[in-house]
Amino acid sequence: MSEYRGYEGDSLEFLKTNQVSVGDSVKILADITYSGIIMPRYEHSDDKHIVLKLRSGYNIGLEIEKIEKIEKIEKIKSAEIIVQQDEKLEKVAGLPKILLLSTGGTIASKINYRTGAVTPVLTAEELNSSVPELAKIANIDAEALLLEYSENIMPEHWLQIAEKINEYSKSDYSGIIIAQGTDTMHYTSSFLSFALAGFPIPIVLVGSQRSSDRASSDAALNLIGATKFITKSNTKGVYIVMHQDENDDTLACHVGTRVRKNHTSKRGAFQTIGDNPAFIIAENQIQKNISENFFKINEFQPRIKLDTRVALVKYYPGYNPKLLDQIIEMGYKGIIFEGTGLGHIGNTMYESVKKANEKGIFLGMTSQCIDGRIRMTVYESGRDLLDLGIIPLENMIPEVALVKAMWTMGNVQNGEEMKKIMLENIASELSS
């Protein structure tokens, strides 16, 4: 690692002039006095700040113009930077109990000081202890379940997470927080919504768009928000809690089957499709925007099974129907189309669709518009597709329809049952 990793322009100049570098323990005199370790920077957009890791575990950015004096205390090795946060927290009697399961992802990641890339290395316990405010709201037990980037979280991991949560269906926890990478968080939240329908306590997925040990991480606020939500909202269901937008004042709590990551990097990347978030979590208040129950059944019936022989097929002009033939020949049992507009695919596909239908493959239609409802009776072409056996999946989000089809396929005996459950509103995946 360069001694000045990520610093450039004015801030690089500042470090050199003051003979300090990344990893140095320093004392800084600015508006107040700060003690901490100079951290590497990953984002190259700004040369006006240096990043300091405080003893509390937080990183802060300090404007170099406002620094009056900087003084080196000692040189810290990278390994020490990593372990120093790892201490157990005291429990406080009388506070609600929450279980925090970590699976990896940005929220549990650190910068790899060698490569500058972010790797999933923080355990749930570390995560917990790195956000001291949590201990004032709830007593949190932390458990590391997985250590995976979210793009590597597979359907078998969904089963593992659901099985673990299911162990606590009769516990004294007020709720369960899952820390996961954001990339596929909405796929996981969908699976948990179906597999654990009716679960007696809230399940909240929480992530971060910036890693926990970098300046301006949103991890702490999202974790605190999820904790507040569990202790104060008095509700059941599976939700995703993330920043509502770029500012830190409010978090959004999304219904786990109506949400999508709609931006690659913004804090407010997650959005409820076609509606407001179910809850808005502000400093001292939780605003509720939904009137309906998340689960459409009241009784808890875990059905933790799935069948991955379902493909999501995004249609586009020039899509070669032979690709669909391959899917049929590979033994898939379900196909979720991400069609165009109200739910269409080109007439070049009809022959292959017919073949799929004759083989008894479940065929569901969603829209690549993402928002809005499938309506296949408006155009003649839509009617043709209905005749070919395609089932319009209302306003189910394509990714959610895929997960629901995998889950349903693992839990039913025949095609009729499959169709029935796919169109049944289990966990608010359909909305009016």
Add this chain to the structure above:
Amino acid sequence: MSEYRGYEGDSLEFLKTNQVSVGDSVKILADITYSGIIMPRYEHSDDKHIVLKLRSGYNIGLEIEKIEKIEKIEKIKSAEIIVQQDEKLEKVAGLPKILLLSTGGTIASKINYRTGAVTPVLTAEELNSSVPELAKIANIDAEALLLEYSENIMPEHWLQIAEKINEYSKSDYSGIIIAQGTDTMHYTSSFLSFALAGFPIPIVLVGSQRSSDRASSDAALNLIGATKFITKSNTKGVYIVMHQDENDDTLACHVGTRVRKNHTSKRGAFQTIGDNPAFIIAENQIQKNISENFFKINEFQPRIKLDTRVALVKYYPGYNPKLLDQIIEMGYKGIIFEGTGLGHIGNTMYESVKKANEKGIFLGMTSQCIDGRIRMTVYESGRDLLDLGIIPLENMIPEVALVKAMWTMGNVQNGEEMKKIMLENIASELSS
């Protein structure tokens, strides 16, 4: 067809009471006197209105409560309803000339009175003559090029449309309007942007979310807006003009490579991704929101070729890498991944990606988040994918990246040239 097709509740009662039905020519006394034909209704959401086709060709909805008297004149056959608008318009000397090419779609559709579904049957001439305001703004020559629903518009149609437009590169037209179905309009606009880079006059795609002969169609306003835009904006480029939102006061003009259909049915379904629309078209004013030129080259160089051996692969948890192997074996020359987040796919895909790279297949990365920029250096997994030869395609929209890859593949000699052009900003497909 039922005599009361689409009517229910109060409005059905009203028709029955007054002994009139769909297809009847009637005179109605309300705030003023209306003469026209009672039209079938397709949408079942409202039982307070009846729909009347006026002699002008327009449909209007009349509130039954405000109707004082309704009187039957005669019964019209469906065939007559269809042909009555087909009359040529007079040209006015001195007005700018515009070419209107129709390709089918909702904007050129009529309800099929037998089935209630919408079919593409209006020609460009009919479309033109059904919106009398157009004649006051420009002299419009109309030509029917295709008669296809947009989900059936294929890459070979893009070539056909581009070739036709190219015939007019040295004409005295002020601009060219393409009437197309909305479902795949942004794919078509992308292709025209690349194939006709530098085209000397503006090309505007326009569509409608409701068919032209139904009450509350947005076709007329979108057509008028496109015409105004061409005559007044003094710009080059390929754009999509559609309603900005549900109200009729403003239309949005989107850069043809930065736009997407984001709702299945709303009038304001089209949105510029990550930015404001390039222009806002109001009654008497066109507001410009962009400062840059649409085409990044000034000279017109038509390159009307493509190669459809490019696949768009949307990654999801559980995506079977064997599906990717099939694409490789089928002889595809390019794969555009719609990865997760900043541009990731699961590590289960690595072996297949390696194989694709070794075969010299172009591998591009976009994000299923749709909005935001690909950044594959942030996480170790992204770096692994870079090592496997995947090219991050900045903030190109997945559908646009697919079209650009097909187009580039048809115009280059080798892989190096392919990579170079894919990352070159040709027609504002990349934005900062």
